[in-house]
Amino acid sequence: MTPSTITPQVRVLDAGELRASHTLFGHSLHAGPVDDERWSRTTALYEPGRTLGVDGDGGVLAGTAMSFGSRLTVPGGGSVPMAAVTRVGVRADHTRRGLLRALMTAQLRDTAERGEVAATLRATEARIYGRFGYGVASRGRDLTVQPGATFRPDAPTTGGRVRMVTVDEATTLLPALAAGLRSRSARPGAIERTPGWWELSLHRPAADAARGLAVHTGPDGDDGFATWTVTHQGPGFAANELRVGDLHAASPAAEADLWRFLTGVDLVSTVSAPLRPLDDPLDLLLTDPRACSTSSLSDETWLRLVDVPAALAARSWGDAAPVRIGVRDALLPANDGVHVAGDKGATDPAGPAELECDVSGLAMAYLGDRRPSELVASGWWTAHDPAAVARADTLFATTVSPWSGTFF
Ligand SMILES: CC(C)(COP(=O)(O)OP(=O)(O)OC[C@H]1O[C@@H](n2cnc3c(N)ncnc32)[C@H](O)[C@@H]1OP(=O)(O)O)[C@@H](O)C(=O)NCCC(=O)NCCS
Structure with a gap:
């Protein structure tokens, strides 16, 4: 069997492996290992049970990803529990064998099991995370x-x-x-x-x-x-x-x-x-x-909606009749299906989808960064009922631009 045909096994790293994980991540960004003083400042970011690893050839730690628990403010001022995903790296001699895919898949399942409604990250490159359901939800x-x-x-x-x-x-x-x-x-x-x-x-x-x-x-x-x-x-x-x-x-x-x-x-x-x-x-x-x-x-x-119904229930909406959105989610099938954006009581939730998108496309509109009409015009969303597009624009609109202002 060639390395690329082996399914990588993801495991939770124990406390004694965290520094090696951090060093691996640093190397993947072409940075050297941190000294003892810096490591002592860094450890608090690593919460128990939230750092994942994959072993590679000869049992060497070859890929890692971690998250820490936080909260994300959503339109209307409420907030949802969120996984802040960071320290993602794969050894250069083990890339393009599916290690990141295995890590992201396991991490999303873990995030869902923790009851975290969303995950967010900052991306080194823009072409990596869309395939895992992340979408750009705020820009600066x-x-x-x-x-x-x-x-x-x-x-x-x-x-x-x-x-x-x-x-x-x-x-x-x-x-x-x-x-x-x-x-x-x-x-x-x-x-x-x-x-x-x-x-x-x-x-x-x-x-x-x-x-x-x-x-x-x-x-x-x-x-x-x-x-x-x-x-x-x-x-x-x-x-x-x-x-x-x-x-x-x-x-x-x-x-x-x-x-x-x-x-x-x-x-x-x-x-x-x-x-x-x-x-x-x-x-x-x-x-x-x-x-x-x-x-x-x-x-x-970069926002990943992990629990779409909970995310839609947590935010406030503009003044328009609700829309039914068909959401596709290849990695978290519980999100697959038709969801109502807006006041649920005012529509038949069992009706057909008026708009449709991948879960990454929903993330792009969720905090108010992109208007649904922009996303329809650019092919990110599909409009099965063109009349729903303007309503969706009103529903998703926010009075201020979304912005985190926190790098992690
Ligand atoms: C980015 C990184 C983690 C990817 O790891 P990997 O194990 O090679 O990724 P995988 O083999 O699981 O690839 C999964 C998919 O993403 C694609 N992909 C991975 N890295 C990519 C990149 N840098 N650019 C474009 N596509 C990429 C793969 O082609 C593959 O595509 P597929 O789904 O069509 O098969 C790794 O290249 C790395 O450590 N880079 C340097 C550090 C870094 O940028 N970390 C991210 C911090 S936010």
């Missing part, structure tokens, strides 16, 4: 803004102040502040940040030392925060880039105050902010809107 734009850009006189401000904080202070302050902002903003796509995520995120290796952490205080107390790194390109200070990591605030005015602060830091030639929400208002705040440009637009959240 990479912003560049000129340092010293002036703000319009009537751009909002709280009149508050920004103070820089240490890592220790941030460890105390930011998790609770971020959780409060997440529930207050109710932006679809936001996810719960776990203690393990914070541990890893706040304690960066020494190479990232030129990092800043700041909290904004408005009239009612702390109401926003920002994190950034400054990279030195070339000699002197002429080409320093300030790269924004986090920028979250309770109000447009607090957000504008944080932007004023970040664009006012000295000895910086470029301020960049990758993967900001599509509706980020920065250009609207500036005297010269061209001082802010979008260098690229890319996928952020």
Whole structure:
């Protein structure tokens, strides 16, 4: 039997194998192993029983994938339990033999058994995960803004102040502040940040030392925060880039105050902010809107709806009559069939599908990123009843762009 004809056996890795799994993942991204200090910060991300592995030739660990438990905010402000999928890698000498397929299949079943309604991930490459039912459900734009850009006189401000904080202070302050902002903003796509995520995120290796952490205080107390790194390109200070990591605030005015602060830091030639929400208002705040440009637009959240009925029941809907959607799901057959989007009581759920799509296509509309009419026009969805398309557009629409704002 050649290696490609053997069905890979997926197993749950035990605690003693997690570091080897992490090293395998790092190698798959062409990174070296982490040192003891970094590993001690990383372990909290690995929850017991959630790291999968596949052994390859000679019993060597050859492929791995893990997830940690989180929650996903859905349109309307509710949230569902979610698996945050990460640390996916296959040894270069074992690729294209079906190891990832075996890992993804086992992980989806495990996620369903845990009662998690969705799984999300960030993809290194866009051609990998669609076949497993994941679809792009939020996108971000990479912003560049000129340092010293002036703000319009009537751009909002709280009149508050920004103070820089240490890592220790941030460890105390930011998790609770971020959780409060997440529930207050109710932006679809936001996810719960776990203690393990914070541990890893706040304690960066020494190479990232030129990092800043700041909290904004408005009239009612702390109401926003920002994190950034400054990279030195070339000699002197002429080409320093300030790269924004986090920028979250309770109000447009607090957000504008944080932007004023970040664009006012000295000895910086470029301020960049990758993967900001599509509706980020920065250009609207500036005297010269061209001082802010979008260098690229890319996928952020890859969403897998694991329990379609529960996901549809959890989100709110726009004001239109419900539609019946036929969903195809090759990996989780419990999702296969006709589902109602909208108020269930207002339609005959046993009727024929008016629209049809793969579960990955449903994910693309679920958080409000893509309109069903776009998805029909581009062949992702099929319209059996053309009159249902406009209703679906109204039902799925959200008032703000979906965005997670959390990399994992
Ligand atoms: C991406 C990766 C995990 C795929 O692992 P793998 O074991 O080779 O994948 P499989 O053999 O199970 O392939 C499953 C399917 O995905 C396709 N596929 C896998 N990797 C792909 C890629 N990078 N680009 C396009 N298609 C890919 C395969 O062709 C196969 O297609 P099929 O369903 O039509 O047969 C592996 O190449 C890897 O470790 N890459 C570097 C690290 C990385 O990018 N990890 C992902 C982090 S989000």
